[in-house]
Structure formats: structure tokens, C-alpha cells
Amino acid sequence: MGDQAVPADYKQFFEKKVNIMLKLQRRLGSAYEAATDAELVERIASAKDSLADRLVVLGHHYQRDEVIQFADKTGDSLALSRYAAQQHNAEYVVFCGVEFMAEAADILTASHQKVILPDLGAGCSMADMADIDAVELAWKEISQLTDIDNVIPVTYINSSAALKNFVGRHNGAVCTSSNAAAIIKWALSGTKDQDSLPDIVEVAKKTKKKVLFFPDQHLARNTAYRLGFNVEDEVVYDPEIELGGLDQESAERSTFILWKGHCSVHQRFNVAQIENFRNRYDNAVIMAHPECSHEVVEKADIVGSTDAIIKAVNAAKPGTHIGIATEVHLVNRLADTHQDLYIECLDPVMCPCATMNRIDLPHLAWVMDGLLEDTVYNQIIVDEIIKEGAKLALDRMLSIA
Ligand code: 13P
Ligand code: SF4
Numbered sequence: 001m002g003d004q005a006v007p008a009d010y011k012q013f014f015e016k017k018v019n020i021m022l023k024l025q026r027r028l029g030s031a032y033e034a035a036t037d038a039e040l041v042e043r044i045a046s047a048k049d050s051l052a053d054r055l056v057v058l059g060h061h062y063q064r065d066e067v068i069q070f071a072d073k074t075g076d077s078l079a080l081s082r083y084a085a086q087q088h089n090a091e092y093v094v095f096c097g098v099e100f101m102a103e104a105a106d107i108l109t110a111s112h113q114k115v116i117l118p119d120l121g122a123g124c125s126m127a128d129m130a131d132i133d134a135v136e137l138a139w140k141e142i143s144q145l146t147d148i149d150n151v152i153p154v155t156y157i158n159s160s161a162a163l164k165n166f167v168g169r170h171n172g173a174v175c176t177s178s179n180a181a182a183i184i185k186w187a188l189s190g191t192k193d194q195d196s197l198p199d200i201v202e203v204a205k206k207t208k209k210k211v212l213f214f215p216d217q218h219l220a221r222n223t224a225y226r227l228g229f230n231v232e233d234e235v236v237y238d239p240e241i242e243l244g245g246l247d248q249e250s251a252e253r254s255t256f257i258l259w260k261g262h263c264s265v266h267q268r269f270n271v272a273q274i275e276n277f278r279n280r281y282d283n284a285v286i287m288a289h290p291e292c293s294h295e296v297v298e299k300a301d302i303v304g305s306t307d308a309i310i311k312a313v314n315a316a317k318p319g320t321h322i323g324i325a326t327e328v329h330l331v332n333r334l335a336d337t338h339q340d341l342y343i344e345c346l347d348p349v350m351c352p353c354a355t356m357n358r359i360d361l362p363h364l365a366w367v368m369d370g371l372l373e374d375t376v377y378n379q380i381i382v383d384e385i386i387k388e389g390a391k392l393a394l395d396r397m398l399s400i401a
Helices: 010-024 037-054 077-086 099-108 132-145 161-169 180-189 200-207 217-226 248-253 271-280 294-299 306-314 328-337 361-372 384-400
Strands: 055-060 073-075 092-096 114-116 151-156 173-175 210-214 234-237 256-259 284-288 321-325 342-345
Touching: 037 055, 037 361, 055 077, 055 099, 073 077, 077 092, 077 099, 077 384, 092 099, 092 361, 099 114, 099 161, 099 384, 132 151, 132 161, 132 210, 132 248, 151 161, 151 180, 151 217, 161 173, 161 384, 173 180, 173 384, 180 200, 180 210, 180 217, 180 384, 210 217, 217 234, 217 256, 217 294, 234 248, 271 284, 271 294, 271 321, 284 294, 284 306, 306 321, 306 328, 321 328, 328 342
Parallel strands: 055 073, 055 092, 092 114, 151 173, 151 210, 210 256, 234 256, 284 321, 321 342
Antiparallel strands: none
16 A cells, blocks of 8 residues: 555544443443452453353553463563464454553454453553644644655554554554664665664665654654664654644754653653662662653663563573563562562552553453353454554564564
8 A cells, every 4th residue: 555645534433433432331330349359260260261262361561460360472562463463263352451452453353353452441641642633733744844755654552543544554664662673774764674784874864764753752762762863863743832843954854753752651760760779789780661761761771672671580690689660560570470589660659550450350350251141342443444554554563573
């Protein structure tokens, strides 16, 4: 598909889908609200046994322990997307994560498969920071300031299906925190064959390509710096102000136009927490997710996705003190399973991701019991009009890295 005009009516479809979802979300009822954890665990285990191969349960690393125990596959956003795309047989995919992940799974699975999000309130506040209207306006505004044919839109997977569709239709791609560097290199060079690429900063100068990255400015900035770009190569587009605050000079000069969005969990980490941890322990190792600010990432020893953080912890020498800048459920699980290490969340308040946290035993038991009776609660259905471009953008990502 080339750079086609976006059908005017797909926004309407998207809004309709949201309204339908809100109407479908219902109270669980006293049977689930009053049940003990032990009863709910038994119920879920028994439903899982009965459904057998008809069901696959996916769990993101930020899920509660009581939920993650039921996951057939745990992973970061990339691993779970890949896994969802490979599940050709399961009739039901119960996604213990947040809405954008379930939407991606619906886009990547076949039409006979149903993806279920146990609580429809499990969104992502970062994903909500860029909506399709604002992105379309930005695209128009940026085209007034620079040659839009040179701008490749890249959306973080933490975004609505409508944005993935936009990106797919404008020759861009999706990325996750584990493949952002490869996707950005592809966008700036036009080649998937990255081994033969010379220095990407030089390549970008020659191609004159730019990346419009949304919604997380931090992942984009951290990845750009890692690739050798610097502050001169970026400008922040603020959707709250005219032209995003850009002018012709800044738009022309920049290789990266970064949407002013962030994760409310990861923005809690700061340099003082890292310094404090290092002052306390001689052998301190700091690990940070790339959604953290650049100042934090610069001071970290290891930066990576949730999967990358888990791998780094698994490889740490016994006795190491590890301070981690990411969501607290994952950090606590790592601390529990690595008794030979000293692991702490760098944020002393240790707030969980409020939306990930919405998936709990009562909701999981409720959707599973429904499936036993062939009733599908909370199915995530991405409209076909949106699916087409969104799948293109996701497939492009999976074919690059
Ligand atoms: P990962 O892709 O690293 O799992 O991150 C997803 C996310 O939402 C982090 O906040
Ligand atoms: Fe979204 Fe942040 Fe929660 Fe990840 S941790 S799902 S980016 S709000």
C-alpha cells in the first residue's frame, strides 16, 4: 500500500468501537467480588483446564503475581506481539496487559480468533497522550514547515490502533522498546539490511529523512542519542500549541520530531534516586527502562525493555545490589525470585502502573467462566478499516526486528 489518503470515516468507526466497549463493560457481580482469592484461583485453574488448547493466556511482566501465574506466555510488548501472531489454533486469547497490547494481538491474530481484555479500563495513559485527530493535525502542520515526503512516522506500540493505521498508511512502522533502534535506522535509511549500514547519523544527513515519533518523547530521545544523534537533531512537538511550537528552522534542522508524551510511571524516576542508591552500595548496578528521562538513562548501567531487564538480572553476579527504574510489580517479582541478589525499585513510593493493575483475579475468573459458557466478555475488536493499515505497520515492524 502506498501513501494513501486516510478514509474519512475510520475515526467514526474508532469512536463507535470505544462507545460499544464502554457499554459492554459491566460489573462483575457479587459472585466474583465476594469470592476469596483461593476460590478465584481454583475457578480460573479449572476453567483453564477445561478450555485446554482452545485458550491462550498472555501476561505482560507488569501484571500482578496472582494473575501472571496463569500466563502461558509472559513477555515484553514485542515478545507478546510475536507470540500472538504465531497462535493460529487458539480460539481465545486472554490478554493480561493493557488495551494497546490486546488491540495489537487482535490485529495480528486470524479472524476466527477472539482477543479478550479482562478489564476494559486497562488502558495506557501514555497511549492516550496522542490521538488520531491530534496526529493528523500535526502531520498537516509539519507539512507546512518541511517536505512531508521525507518524514517517516513511527509509533511506539503503546498507542491506539488508529495511530498504527495512520503510520501504516504513511509508510511508517510501529516499534517497541526492544526494537526502537532498528526501526529508526530503517526509517532513516530505507533499508532493512542493517549490518551493511554505515554510521546512521551520516546516512540521515544524506537521505534527509526525518522521524516523527509518537507518543513517547523519552524512548525516541534515548534511542536517538544511543545511535549517535544529539540535542541539535531533535525538536519536541507539543500538541497543545500552534504548529506544535515548531518553526521552519527547527523542523528543517531536526532529524527527530518528538511528540510531547511520557509515561507517568517512568517519569517518577530521577537522578537523585540513582545517586542515593550508588552512595549506599559499592557494587550498585542501575537498570532503567528507556521510557525514563534521558538524565536517568544516562546514569544507568543497563537500559532496556522489560525482557532486557529480566535477562540482565538473570546474568548478575550473586551479591550485586541492583536498583531498577521500572514498574514495581516486575521489580518485586525479580527480588522474590533472585534471593542471591539485592534488588530494589528506585522509586521509594513504588506506585504500580494503575492500568496494568486493573487486571485482577475477579476479572480474570469472570472472563474465563464466560468462555466456559461460550460467552465472550470484553472482546477487543479493531475495526477492519483500521486493521488494514495497522497490520501493515505491525508486520513491517516484525519483518525488521
Ligand atoms: P516493554 O515493551 O518493555 O514490555 O514495555 C511496555 C511498557 O508499557 C512499559 O511501560
Ligand atoms: Fe502505559 Fe506507562 Fe503503564 Fe507502560 S507503565 S502501560 S507506558 S502507563
